[in-house]
Amino acid sequence: MKKQTGLLLFLLPLAAAAQTHLDVASDRLSLRHSLSAAVFENPAHQPVRFDRSFSSIAVGYDYNEADSHYVVQTGKGERFAEFDASSYIRMGHNSCAWGEARYRNGAQTDVKWNENADYDRLFPYVTADTLGGNLNYESYYFKGGYAIDRKRLSVGAQMAYSSSLHYRQTDPRPKDNATFINASLGIGYRLSGSYSLGAYAFAERYTQNQSIEFLDPLGSVPVYHMTGLGMHYVRFAGTKTSAIYKGRTYRGGLTLKRLATTGFDAALQIENYQLQKQLPSLSNAPINDISQNRYDIHLSWQMPRLLLGLDGSLSRRKGTERIYDDGTTNWHEIASSSPYKYTTAQLQASALTTLTANRWEFELMPQAGFVTEEESYHPSRFQQLRKASLRLTAGLRYRTGRHLLSAQGEGGWLHCLSATQRIDNPDSFTFTNQMLRQNFENLSADLASAHLYLQHNIQLRRISASVFWRIGYVFASTFGNYTLHGANVSVGLTI
Amino acid sequence: MKKRILFAGLLALALTATTACSNENGEPVKMSDMTVSCNVPENVTDATISDVTITLKNLTTGETKEYKFPTMEAPLSIQTAEGLYNISLEGSIKYKLNEKDVTSVIRGSKENVKLVGSVSISLDTYFHTVKEGFVIAEMFISGTRTPEGKSYTGDSYFRIINNSDQTLYADGLCIFESDFQTDMKENYTPDIMNQAMTVATGFMIPGDGKQYPVEPGQSLLICDNAINHKEINPNSFDLSHADFEWWAESSNPDFTDPDNPDVPNLVPIMKESATLWQPHTRGVKAYALAYLNDGEKTITPEQFTTDYYYDYTWLFVFEDFQTTMEGSAYMLPNSWVVDAVNLSPATGPQWLVTDPSLDKGYASVSAIDFDENRFGKCIRRKVDAATRKLIDTNDSSADFESMAEADPNHVF
Numbered sequence: 082m083k084k085q086t087g088l089l090l091f092l093l094p095l096a097a098a099a100q101t102h103l104d105v106a107s108d109r110l111s112l113r114h115s116l117s118a119a120v121f122e123n124p125a126h127q128p129v130r131f132d133r134s135f136s137s138i139a140v141g142y143d144y145n146e147a148d149s150h151y152v153v154q155t156g157k158g159e160r161f162a163e164f165d166a167s168s169y170i171r172m173g174h175n176s177c178a179w180g181e182a183r184y185r186n187g188a189q190t191d192v193k194w195n196e197n198a199d200y201d202r203l204f205p206y207v208t209a210d211t212l213g214g215n216l217n218y219e220s221y222y223f224k225g226g227y228a229i230d231r232k233r234l235s236v237g238a239q240m241a242y243s244s245s246l247h248y249r250q251t252d253p254r255p256k257d258n259a260t261f262i263n264a265s266l267g268i269g270y271r272l273s274g275s276y277s278l279g280a281y282a283f284a285e286r287y288t289q290n291q292s293i294e295f296l297d298p299l300g301s302v303p304v305y306h307m308t309g310l311g312m313h314y315v316r317f318a319g320t321k322t323s324a325i326y327k328g329r330t331y332r333g334g335l336t337l338k339r340l341a342t343t344g345f346d347a348a349l350q351i352e353n354y355q356l357q358k359q360l361p362s363l364s365n366a367p368i369n370d371i372s373q374n375r376y377d378i379h380l381s382w383q384m385p386r387l388l389l390g391l392d393g394s395l396s397r398r399k400g401t402e403r404i405y406d407d408g409t410t411n412w413h414e415i416a417s418s419s420p421y422k423y424t425t426a427q428l429q430a431s432a433l434t435t436l437t438a439n440r441w442e443f444e445l446m447p448q449a450g451f452v453t454e455e456e457s458y459h460p461s462r463f464q465q466l467r468k469a470s471l472r473l474t475a476g477l478r479y480r481t482g483r484h485l486l487s488a489q490g491e492g493g494w495l496h497c498l499s500a501t502q503r504i505d506n507p508d509s510f511t512f513t514n515q516m517l518r519q520n521f522e523n524l525s526a527d528l529a530s531a532h533l534y535l536q537h538n539i540q541l542r543r544i545s546a547s548v549f550w551r552i553g554y555v556f557a558s559t560f561g562n563y564t565l566h567g568a569n570v571s572v573g574l575t576i
Numbered sequence: 577m578k579k580r581i582l583f584a585g586l587l588a589l590a591l592t593a594t595t596a597c598s599n600e601n602g603e604p605v606k607m608s609d610m611t612v613s614c615n616v617p618e619n620v621t622d623a624t625i626s627d628v629t630i631t632l633k634n635l636t637t638g639e640t641k642e643y644k645f646p647t648m649e650a651p652l653s654i655q656t657a658e659g660l661y662n663i664s665l666e667g668s669i670k671y672k673l674n675e676k677d678v679t680s681v682i683r684g685s686k687e688n689v690k691l692v693g694s695v696s697i698s699l700d701t702y703f704h705t706v707k708e709g710f711v712i713a714e715m716f717i718s719g720t721r722t723p724e725g726k727s728y729t730g731d732s733y734f735r736i737i738n739n740s741d742q743t744l745y746a747d748g749l750c751i752f753e754s755d756f757q758t759d760m761k762e763n764y765t766p767d768i769m770n771q772a773m774t775v776a777t778g779f780m781i782p783g784d785g786k787q788y789p790v791e792p793g794q795s796l797l798i799c800d801n802a803i804n805h806k807e808i809n810p811n812s813f814d815l816s817h818a819d820f821e822w823w824a825e826s827s828n829p830d831f832t833d834p835d836n837p838d839v840p841n842l843v844p845i846m847k848e849s850a851t852l853w854q855p856h857t858r859g860v861k862a863y864a865l866a867y868l869n870d871g872e873k874t875i876t877p878e879q880f881t882t883d884y885y886y887d888y889t890w891l892f893v894f895e896d897f898q899t900t901m902e903g904s905a906y907m908l909p910n911s912w913v914v915d916a917v918n919l920s921p922a923t924g925p926q927w928l929v930t931d932p933s934l935d936k937g938y939a940s941v942s943a944i945d946f947d948e949n950r951f952g953k954c955i956r957r958k959v960d961a962a963t964r965k966l967i968d969t970n971d972s973s974a975d976f977e978s979m980a981e982a983d984p985n986h987v988f
Contacts (some may be wrong), residue, residue, distance in 0.1 A: 225627045300948035303923065315638030316660075319923035321945045364895055404636050407688040407926065409763050410893040415690050416658035418605050459605070509639065 083568040102545040105484045106538050106575050107131045110382075110487050112433055112444050116390045119348040119379035122235030123266035123281040123336040126227040128177050136168035137575045144328050145555060145567025146190065151523045152270040153516045154195035154207065156216070158565065163189020176229040183222040184377065192216045194307070194516050196255040196293055198247040198325075200308065205309035205400055205421055206358045206369040208291060208324050210253050210302050211512055220245035228267075233307065235269040252297045253304070263330070275341045283332035293322040306358075309400055309421035310462040311504075311513030314368060320501040321362045328356035328371075339383065348379040366405060366412040390431040398423040427452040429470070444476040452496070454524075461505040466524055467498040483540035485547070493530040500525030519562075526559035546576040593839045608658045608691040611651040612665065614684055614699045620671045626780040628652065628667035635660045635688070635924075645833035651696070664689045664936065665699050674806030685932040688761075690850070700770065702933040710749055710865055711915045711968050713737040713795055715857035716982040718941045720805075720812045727951070728809045730831035730834075732855050732904070733799035733984055736865065738790040739966050746790050747783025748874065749914070750845065751798065751822075753855060754862040755905035758918055758938065759945060764903075769931050772907035773864055774888075774914065777853050778845035779822045780877060788819075793964075795800075796820065797984055800854060802839035811952065813984050824853055841940075845877040846906060856919075859941035859950065862929045864916040866908055881906065910934055917955070921945045923981070939985065954982035 083399050108131075121130055146158035167181040174502040193213035221244050228237030240263065247257040252338035267281030295301030305313040351374070365382050377394040400421030405412045406434045429450035438444045450470040457463045472493040479486045502521045507514050534553035541547060555567040612630055616623045627649040633640045636659050645652050648667060664685035671678055675778050675898040684699035714735040720728045734751060736928040738744050755776035756764070768774065781788060781798075791795060802821040805812035815821075816836065823833050835841065845868075846854045855861070868875040875883070884907045892901045918925065921942045928938060942950035955976045957966045966988065967975045 157888075297948075301944065303944050314636065316636045316924075319921070320946070402636070406660060406690055407761060409761055410891060410898075411895065415660065415692050416606060416659065418659075420605070506639075508636075 101133070102547060102575070103480060103538060103540055105135050106549075107442065107480065107485055107487070109135055110431040110476070110478060110489075110536070111435075112446050112476055112489075113383075113388050113435070113473060115386045116381055116388055116431055116433060117346055118394065119350070119377065119538070120336050120338050120346045120381075122265070122266055122334060122350065123179070123269065123279040123338075124226050124228050124239045125198070125235040125269035125279050125281065126277065126297075126336060127179060127226065127237050128175060128230040128235060129178075129277070129338065129340060131169055133172070134168075135575065136170070137573055138164075138166045139549075139551075139571045139573025140164050141551070141571025141573075142503060143187075143567070143569040145565055147557075147563055147565035149544035149562050150191070150193070150519060151263070151557075151563050151565070152520050153193045153198050156189040156192040158190045158434040158567070159187060160190070161185050162219075162352055163187075163522060163571075175231065176227070178225070178227045180224070180225040182224075183220075183561045185218070185220045185222075188215050188493055189219045190215050194513065196253065196257070196304075197291060198245055198259045199287075200326065202287065202356065203262065203289070203326060203371075205307055205423075206291065206326075206356075206371065207307050207309050207314075208255075208322075209305050210293075212253055212302055213247055214251060216247050216249055216255070218245055218247040228259060230269075231298075233271040235271075235279075237267045237269075238265070240264045252295045253302065254294040254296065257291045258292070259287070261285055267336075269336070269338065271340070272474075275344055277338045277340055279336040279338060281334055283330070283352075285330040285332075287326070287330070289326040291324045291326070295322075298557075306360075308369065308402060308458070309423075309512060310456060310458040310464065311517045312400065312458050312462065313510060313513075315466075315510075317360060317363070317368065320535065321360050323361045325355060325359045325361060325365065327359070328354065328403045334377075343383050343385060346379070346381045346383070348377070350377040350532070351375070352377075356414040363371070363405070363408070363412050366403075366414075368403055368405075370401040370403070371398060372401070386434055388431075388433040388435075390433070391429070393426075393428045395426045396419075396424065421457070422459070423454075423456045425452065425454045440480040442476075442478045444474075446474045446476075448472040461509075463501070463503045464521060464537075465499070465501045467500075468495050469498055470495045482498060483542075485538040485540075487534075487536040487538075489532075489534050491530075491532040493528075495528040497525050497527055502543060521562050522561075523559060526561055526563070528563075529555060530557040531555070534569075544576075546574060548572070548574050579608055586939050590663040603718065607655050608660045609694045610656065610691055611696045612654065612663070612699065613651040613696070614648060614665060614667075614682075614701050616669065616671070617682065617702055620669070623669050623671040624649075625669050628665065628933065630654060631666075632656055632973045633662040633664075647877070651959045656691060658692050661689050661691055663689050663697060663699070664932075665701065667701075669701075677982075678760075683932070683936065685936050687927055691987060703962065705909060709738070709740050709914055710736050710744060710746070710959065711739045711966055712863065712865060712917055713966055713988060714857075714956045714980075714982075714984075715917070715919075716955055716984070717919075718857050718859060718950040720809060721846055721951045722809045722811060724927040725735040728805075728812055729854055729857065730801045731799070731805045731809075731812045731981060733813075733815060734863075735795050735797055735984065737795045737966055737988065739968065740794055741792050741987075743791055744798055745783070745786055746781045747785045748780060748867055750866050750868060751779055751842070752782040752864045752866060752908055753777040753848070753853075754864075754929045754932060755848070755855070755903070756862075756929040757860045757918040758856065758862065758927060758929055759858075759860045761926035762892075764888045764890045766886075768872075768886075769929075770910075771931075772909045773862070773913065773930050774905045775864070775908045776846070776888065777903050778847075778877075778880075778906070778908075779842035780844050780845055781820060782840065793988075794795075794930055795988075798822070798842065799984075801834050802836040803834065813982070815937045818984075822853065843877060846881050857950075858945065859919040860925075860945075862916060862918045862935070863928070866912045867914065869912060872909045884908070915968065917976065918968075919955070921947065927940060933970065935970055935972050937971040939972040939976035940978040943979065950979070952982055956980040956986065957988075 144160040194209040197207040224241040226239030263285030265283040269277040269279035332352040337347040354373040356371040404416040431448045433446040474491040476489040536551040538547040538549040553569040557563040628645045682701040684701035752775040797818045797819040799815045802818040804814040917937040920938040922940040939955040
């Protein structure tokens, strides 16, 4: 009897510890963390993000491939192997540290009209040719931060660094070295026991060095410096195969973080992004500039069993072309024009409800949104799209003994309300007409998507950790010219 | 178990967020106000110009726009986006020649013109005529590749055709290669282009004046080495039947020029190289057919190399470094030139190295500079379907087919 009692007393803490770690793992899989992510752009709020420390190491493989391009410049699909380690460590009651390290080795398949990495940063000023192909890449990413909460004031800081190499080993052979380094600093002030008001600043520097080589003895093709909606910088087309991109981002925001289990979260963020494209063969003369302003707002209301969220963003990108003289005595800028504009606005509302019963936890999150995009190259080209989106995500987690089983499914429908494309001068550069047509056809079609995953965590004996495996499947289709299938698998350790 | 699912006015919120972010127009483009006037050809009096077309080619965007005006009694005003342009003019001119009313076509052009703010442009014009006489019909200068992929040279050739209706004599007809390159623009001083073409290499067909008749439509094949190159490189040509070959004495015994004793040699006037001469294989120079004749008498090659030699300078600038460079070449007066063609990769020249009155365009043996596909490619003059004569409007962009498959036996 004594022995059994002793054994029970010995096992109880272990049982309690096992439940606690899987509880934490289960909590980290919850959808509510994705809804509240905007407020934690302010590093000063990190101490109230999670109650417990949690770390994860995983290796995985992801593969997706479509039967045609959705957007030609981003390729038909992607495959990559990844190592990812992330950690959130509570250091006492009032401070925390966090970090992430990630390595990815993969390839984007059949990328056309874009020989650059990071298309979303550089568009429309990418370098392109008529051939394209797969783009292999390796990338590293590191992030670390620390925050401390002292009485009424909290302070946090975070830095991140990334380096990547995109390349191809058949002609045309681009080699894109891209790096960014950023830092953010935030403060928070406890207004009451329920809310903390914060402010933060973020700065980032970005560079990409590009060169394109042709080694095929049969010859090469001209290289084009694109300027938007299929236009290119005619004067420098041909053999100017190197480019340097230099960019910087400044961002600032205000945050309101609830400290109780119910209440409001709010975030308002303003960002300014600048990028310049230079040609080394013109003594590093800049030929293009991007200037972008972006405004983001997030509101959420946490009730006992319901979380409501509203997210909106407005982004305006302007592209400038610099015009030079004949270059006899260096290159002197004589004029400039800003024919390119890209404006996008999005609004999305979400509602998340959570039901728990014994070992089950069920989450359901419907979302509805509206997005509009306008792109123009004045005065001859214009494109506008307006879409409404509906999405439903359901998550289920089941705990039994040392096992945690998780499943999540998401289905979405993106409906195009209106689409307009006007190309007044198709003869000016006929090579890109098909690309423009194809992109517009897909972007203006309705898109259905689905994403499923299963995860199984197994609590380890003796230590507060678990191993897990995870498989996922992704599907997207316009039920016309574009259908994508993908799968991902990963295994790892949580601690 | 309570269940409560609430949609918090999702769509209503979404639809009210239709933002007035319509921004179809870019920023207002800065415009330049240009006025264009022209100077009529020398010695023309009592002239009136009508049916004027001004063509502006924006070198940044490649866009070309035409502006038409009924007369040119006053400077013409055009507003266009600021930038760098090539400007050309074509119009009809009526003038008195020996008290007789004559109507002709005039042309004028200027390259690399900065249009920023208010700009006044004056164009010197020249008479444009469709000439008949000897013309460059086909030019092959890029070399060939062996089946093993190695570069092969020595098989360059020119085909010259009598484009007139009468028998002409080729005696004394010269081929010249320019000193300047269309892919390297410099501000050479003195700038003599409106009077003469700067040349570095020249060869002349020998003869006493009546030795080499050429019937209308008949061609001459003039080549580097008049041998059957196919015996060495199956991808080359049989030039053993050429009418002339250029042969030059080399200063280096290790690099001598083969000589076919059965094919007459051209008379060397001068050459840029101390050893052999081969036309620039990248296709970045200009070539001219000309006679050494100043209008009163024939100039000998020796006199030409003495009397028409000149020195020039240009400023070399690289970032903060600059220095004055020196060069020397020969002046070939524009009035001696029978036919001229600028060569440039199809992506476009930095400048033309002849006066527009000789050639206002360019032809190409390559799509881009250092194009590995240029081997075995030539430029070939187009044929007017109606007259069956070769087209010669002093505009190589229009007159020639670029990057054609070379064939010394092509039938025009």
